[in-house]
Amino acid sequence: MLEAPRWRRLTLAIAQIYRPHVLAIGLAAAQPAWAQDPAAPTDPVSGPADNPYLYLDWLPAWQLPAEMRAGLPPACSGAFLPPPRNYRDAHLRPDEASLRATADASQWLDDGSAQLRGNVHITQGYRQLFADQVDVEPGDNTAYLRGAIEIREPNLLVRGRAAEIHTDSRAAKIEDATYVIHDEFIHGSATYASREASGELNLVGGSYTRCEPGHVVWQINGGEINIDNVERQGVARNVRLEILDVPVFYFPYLRFPVGSARLSGLLFPSVSNSDENGWDVAIPYYWNIAPQMDATIVPRYIQYRGTGAEVEVRHLSPWFNTEIRAAGLPNDKGGDDEDARKLIDRGFPEELVLPAKGEDRWLANVEQQGSSGGAWFTKIDYTKVSDPDYFRDLDTANLSVSAETALSQAASFGLLGRHWRASLRLQEYQQLVKDRFDTYSQLPRLDVDGNYRWGDWALSLDHQLTSFDHDDTQTIRFIADPLDPDSVRTASRNFITADRARLDYEFGWERQWLWGYFTPGVALRYLSYQLDDQFLRPESSSSPEASAAQLTLDTGLFFERDGRAWNFDYIQTLEPRLFALVSSDADQQDFNNIAIMPRDGGDDLLFDTSLFTFSYDQLFRDSRFNGNDRIDDADRVALGLTTRFIDPVSGRDLLAASVGQVFYGEDVQIGLREPILDQPRSEFAARLESRPLQSLRISSELIYDDKDTELNRGNVTLRYLDEDLRLFNFSYRYLRQDEDFEITGNPADQPVRQVDASMVLPIGGGTSLLARANYDVTFERELEYLAGVEYDSCCYQARLAWRRTLDNDLADVLTPEELEYEEGIYLDFQLKGLAGLGTTVTRMLTEGIPNFEQREMLRQ
Numbered sequence: 030m031l032e033a034p035r036w037r038r039l040t041l042a043i044a045q046i047y048r049p050h051v052l053a054i055g056l057a058a059a060q061p062a063w064a065q066d067p068a069a070p071t072d073p074v075s076g077p078a079d080n081p082y083l084y085l086d087w088l089p090a091w092q093l094p095a096e097m098r099a100g101l102p103p104a105c106s107g108a109f110l111p112p113p114r115n116y117r118d119a120h121l122r123p124d125e126a127s128l129r130a131t132a133d134a135s136q137w138l139d140d141g142s143a144q145l146r147g148n149v150h151i152t153q154g155y156r157q158l159f160a161d162q163v164d165v166e167p168g169d170n171t172a173y174l175r176g177a178i179e180i181r182e183p184n185l186l187v188r189g190r191a192a193e194i195h196t197d198s199r200a201a202k203i204e205d206a207t208y209v210i211h212d213e214f215i216h217g218s219a220t221y222a223s224r225e226a227s228g229e230l231n232l233v234g235g236s237y238t239r240c241e242p243g244h245v246v247w248q249i250n251g252g253e254i255n256i257d258n259v260e261r262q263g264v265a266r267n268v269r270l271e272i273l274d275v276p277v278f279y280f281p282y283l284r285f286p287v288g289s290a291r292l293s294g295l296l297f298p299s300v301s302n303s304d305e306n307g308w309d310v311a312i313p314y315y316w317n318i319a320p321q322m323d324a325t326i327v328p329r330y331i332q333y334r335g336t337g338a339e340v341e342v343r344h345l346s347p348w349f350n351t352e353i354r355a356a357g358l359p360n361d362k363g364g365d366d367e368d369a370r371k372l373i374d375r376g377f378p379e380e381l382v383l384p385a386k387g388e389d390r391w392l393a394n395v396e397q398q399g400s401s402g403g404a405w406f407t408k409i410d411y412t413k414v415s416d417p418d419y420f421r422d423l424d425t426a427n428l429s430v431s432a433e434t435a436l437s438q439a440a441s442f443g444l445l446g447r448h449w450r451a452s453l454r455l456q457e458y459q460q461l462v463k464d465r466f467d468t469y470s471q472l473p474r475l476d477v478d479g480n481y482r483w484g485d486w487a488l489s490l491d492h493q494l495t496s497f498d499h500d501d502t503q504t505i506r507f508i509a510d511p512l513d514p515d516s517v518r519t520a521s522r523n524f525i526t527a528d529r530a531r532l533d534y535e536f537g538w539e540r541q542w543l544w545g546y547f548t549p550g551v552a553l554r555y556l557s558y559q560l561d562d563q564f565l566r567p568e569s570s571s572s573p574e575a576s577a578a579q580l581t582l583d584t585g586l587f588f589e590r591d592g593r594a595w596n597f598d599y600i601q602t603l604e605p606r607l608f609a610l611v612s613s614d615a616d617q618q619d620f621n622n623i624a625i626m627p628r629d630g631g632d633d634l635l636f637d638t639s640l641f642t643f644s645y646d647q648l649f650r651d652s653r654f655n656g657n658d659r660i661d662d663a664d665r666v667a668l669g670l671t672t673r674f675i676d677p678v679s680g681r682d683l684l685a686a687s688v689g690q691v692f693y694g695e696d697v698q699i700g701l702r703e704p705i706l707d708q709p710r711s712e713f714a715a716r717l718e719s720r721p722l723q724s725l726r727i728s729s730e731l732i733y734d735d736k737d738t739e740l741n742r743g744n745v746t747l748r749y750l751d752e753d754l755r756l757f758n759f760s761y762r763y764l765r766q767d768e769d770f771e772i773t774g775n776p777a778d779q780p781v782r783q784v785d786a787s788m789v790l791p792i793g794g795g796t797s798l799l800a801r802a803n804y805d806v807t808f809e810r811e812l813e814y815l816a817g818v819e820y821d822s823c824c825y826q827a828r829l830a831w832r833r834t835l836d837n838d839l840a841d842v843l844t845p846e847e848l849e850y851e852e853g854i855y856l857d858f859q860l861k862g863l864a865g866l867g868t869t870v871t872r873m874l875t876e877g878i879p880n881f882e883q884r885e886m887l888r889q
Contacts, residue, residue: 082242085209085216086111086186103754103888104795105823106241109211111186116152126154141167157181171195178203184212187224200225213287214239214862230256239862240824247272247825247860256287263287285863293317301869303853305364307332321345333365334358339428348401354394354428361385364422384416390423391415394430406443412436417461435460435468451477469497469636485540491533493657497636499524528559529636531657545586552579554660558634573619577662579612581651599683604671608649615662617699633702634658640701643732645714648689664694685718712741724751741765750880754888756789758879782806787878795821799830801877815877817870828857828870
């Protein structure tokens with residue numbers, strides 16, 4: 030250390046001459062906490078002396094502060110932690126602070142230069158510089174550093190053998206450099222590195238990785254790498270991606286984000302292979318158009334189908350949030366489907382077996398939400414594809430668009446007031462199930478709803494006017510017998526359209542206490558139609574209507590007691606519930622058996638209505654119908670009873686059991702398609718839920734027909750997910766069909782019995798086993814088997830899976846016995862912080878294993 034008087038003179042001199050110029054980056058040098066702790070472990074394997082990456086500020090997890098260790102992803106064994114800045118002016122910007130220096134020895138030369146020797150430490154605000162030797166040349170505003178060079182500033186560490194710092198431009202050049210960007214988990218090395226005045230770090234012959242030190246699986250290497258830690262982006266030229274030191278890709282030019290920042294450039298390709306489509310390669314390009322707008326453009330090549338593209342554009346404004354997606358594949362080659370070839374060889378027409386061959390395939394999707402913050406709102410949810418088989422044949426490579434049975438094409442606009450809400454909605458559907466063509470469009474639907482509340486009193490006034498539209502006639506072509514090429518048939522059907530008006534006025538009183546609640550109400554309901562008479566027979570009314578007045582009562586009590594069993598405290602509740610509905614008669618006979626030409630028999634006015642699936646919760650609804658084509662006028666009383674055993678500490682239900690049944694006042698009620706006769710009571714509903722552990726949920730529901738003394742429907746489900754990312758699922762589902770299989774011989778009339786089990790089991794070292802089995806007990810065949818392995822580290826994640834599934838592509842033209850199985854092996858490989866190769870396995874696991882997405886969130 031310099032003598033005190035001499036050091037003061039040197040500090041002042043450097044501050045006066047170089048304060049505007051000298052670049053010193055960093056944080057004060059300090060030992061980590063474990064090095065100052067006399068109680069720190071000294072084991073030669075885990076002790077401080079055996080941390081070879083301490084020079085990179087790398088600390089294993091057990092040495093990190095508790096709050097940082099708690100936020101560390103499970104796959105990471107440590108983190109980069111810079112030492113604290115505990116020196117003077119460390120909180121100031123460099124241009125606001127004086128330059129200070131210490132050294133073992135110093136010397137001023139006659140030409141005005143300064144020499145600092147031994148343990149040189151220079152600070153200026155939050156920037157720091159360490160070196161063995163420093164020579165300051167005032168003539169060319171340059172400082173030359175040699176020895177163990179260390180340059181620091183917040184979130185950045187650069188080390189090297191020699192450095193040259195230009196004090197006027199604040200730029201630095203370092204030889205044999207290593208660097209760390211702490212917050213982004215980035216580190217690497219370079220033959221030559223430069224730190225520009227703008228904050229950019231340029232590397233020549235350098236490397237870039239986000240792997241843990243000592244476990245570098247992938248890195249970008251060679252050429253030139255530019256890292257802009259201010260703009261949060263990186264640019265690499267003439268570099269290669271190396272995995273386990275083996276070059277796998279060469280990039281003449283590559284842009285990548287530093288952290289989670291948005292950045293234009295090529296993303297890693299998505300590659301998959303299947304029997305039907307062959308190799309499927311998509312190469313996304315991300316375009317950061319503006320802070321409020323971006324786009325992703327994805328050229329796509331499918332071996333057995335052709336070349337196409339996908340595009341996604343996102344825009345955010347103060348009033349609207351818009352996402353537009355589109356995809357196209359011109360002149361589809363038809364794929365390589367072995368089952369389809371067999372049907373064509375039998376003599377079936379190719380245009381029926383492969384209807385998309387030679388066609389242009391496309392997808393369009395628009396999602397928009399708009400709002401002024403209270404006065405109005407808009408919403409668009411529009412998806413349409415060229416044909417019902419689009420998702421089954423092509424899926425999407427990069428777009429978050431999917432569907433199972435139908436696509437929605439809807440747009441709505443609404444006005445909001447204090448007590449009133451008005452909305453106008455246009456709604457169409459595109460069915461993806463080929464034998465479903467009875468879905469009506471709503472063009473338009475107008476809702477005007479009022480809502481008033483005075484203390485415990487409430488009044489709702491709901492008005493709905495809907496115009497249902499449909500193609501007058503639809504024709505389908507189908508194969509009646511998969512074994513007979515001459516069995517191709519054509520069928521057509523006529524449809525009627527209508528305007529429907531629905532009014533629901535409800536007035537009620539709701540009062541709640543700690544011991545129970547009491548909610549009586551009165552309602553007036555009105556329903557009418559104006560039918561298009563193009564296909565309507567004269568004997569059917571073109572303007573049927575119905576109305577009813579209803580009284581409802583929903584009330585329940587809460588009884589509670591403390592209990593103790595097996596040295597465990599609990600709270601038990603007993604919760605009886607009663608729901609009653611009394612309705613005047615709503616004559617709805619005209620809604621059934623509407624005569625439509627030229628068919629014999631009748632049809633029903635069903636435009637948007639179906640029955641709710643009966644369950645325990647259904648006991649206490651004021652209608653059995655999902656939709657507005659019927660008024661539920663059946664007098665009834667529903668009784669339910671629930672008991673709970675509650676953990677007084679956590680508040681979770683250790684066990685909750687509920688039972689209930691509906692009792693009808695009349696034998697004749699309005700049904701969905703025809704009056705229901707002789708049904709004095711509903712099925713018996715029971716539900717069981719248990720959460721004995723925070724990570725375990727068990728549930729079961731049974732629907733029992735006490736008249737026929739048979740179980741109509743039942744299920745049991747187990748879900749387990751703990752903090753160690755162990756996941757287990759089991760479910761069994763039973764459904765008794767209406768017909769007797771022994772009489773009809775139709776396989777579709779057999780009871781449904783299916784088992785679904787899945788798991789994700791960590792076995793140590795970042796490795797987990799993946800499995801799923803979905804088995805049909807009735808037909809004694811597997812629906813889907815999946816087995817795989819996952820390896821997850823702080824650096825990369827790999828998932829390898831084998832999948833065997835029933836191929837349903839031709840389920841509408843083949844018998845169940847002729848359906849074959851499709852097998853495949855799939856690989857997802859994600860380089861954390863850079864890109865991923867493939868998403869097929871991840872999508873299969875997310876869709877097939879319950880709680881898998883929640884598990885992914887826990888690992889973050």
